[in-house]
Amino acid sequence: AEEERWLREKPAEANLLCVVTMCRAVPISDLLERASQHSDKLHSLSTMLTQELDSHFPPFGRVSMPRPSMCHTSALQTPIDKERALQVPESDLLSLARSLLQAWSDPLVILSSSANSLPHPAQSSISNKIQEIQEYSKNLKDGLDILSSKMGPAAQTITSLPYRGGTDLGQDRITKLINFNFLLSCLRRDSHKIDSFLKVLRCRAAKMQPEMC
Numbered sequence: 001a002e003e004e005r006w007l008r009e010k011p012a013e014a015n016l017l018c019v020v021t022m023c024r025a026v027p028i029s030d031l032l033e034r035a036s037q038h039s040d041k042l043h044s045l046s047t048m049l050t051q052e053l054d055s056h057f058p059p060f061g062r063v064s065m066p067r068p069s070m071c072h073t074s075a076l077q078t079p080i081d082k083e084r085a086l087q088v089p090e091s092d093l094l095s096l097a098r099s100l101l102q103a104w105s106d107p108l109v110i111l112s113s114s115a116n117s118l119p120h121p122a123q124s125s126i127s128n129k130i131q132e133i134q135e136y137s138k139n140l141k142d143g144l145d146i147l148s149s150k151m152g153p154a155a156q157t158i159t160s161l162p163y164r165g166g167t168d169l170g171q172d173r174i175t176k177l178i179n180f181n182f183l184l185s186c187l188r189r190d191s192h193k194i195d196s197f198l199k200v201l202r203c204r205a206a207k208m209q210p211e212m213c
Contacts, residue, residue: 102141
């Protein structure tokens with residue numbers, strides 16, 4: 001099955017899962033557990049990247065950075081905290097996570113391309129982390145596609161959130177750093193949302209009490 005293939009492509013603990021289930025249809029709770037591991041890593045990497053970039057970011061650049069409301073995904077209405085997320089139907093919550101993840105397909109390509117010539121002492125490390133994020137993002141997308149097929153039509157709905165910022169983050173050093181940092185801050189914000197939504201879904205699938213989520 002497709003879900004078993006997705007799990008087998010991941011590290012050893014996922015292979016054990018396929019053995020335990022005797023390669024029968026994998027339960028949604030197990031798929032959500034694996035997906036939340038990926039989303040956690042995605043958010044962790046974006047946070048580390050932000051900290052790494054901040055280590056040599058000019059102070060006046062922070063003043064020049066656009067507001068979070070300028071992120072290309074800001075039009076998507078999402079719950080502002082865990083309590084609100086717990087009130088959203090499971091299929092709608094998965095749809096939100098998939099929409100946010102899909103919205104980063106093109107911007108991640110731009111970040112990866114820009115990182116190759118980023119005027120920053122940690123350029124090589126930043127470039128490597130961006131590539132890791134791309135890989136985790138693709139793997140997570142595959143997993144969420146499988147989950148959506150098990151959770152009904154609403155979960156399969158994806159809201160289009162096109163990135164219109166262009167492929168060039170700037171010609172001069174300061175402009176490129178500011179735009180790169182802004183795009184990265186949007187990614188960090190959205191990866192936190194994706195991770196939070198998937199953890200709420202995992203909690204519900206495990207039938208945990210809301211206060212334990």
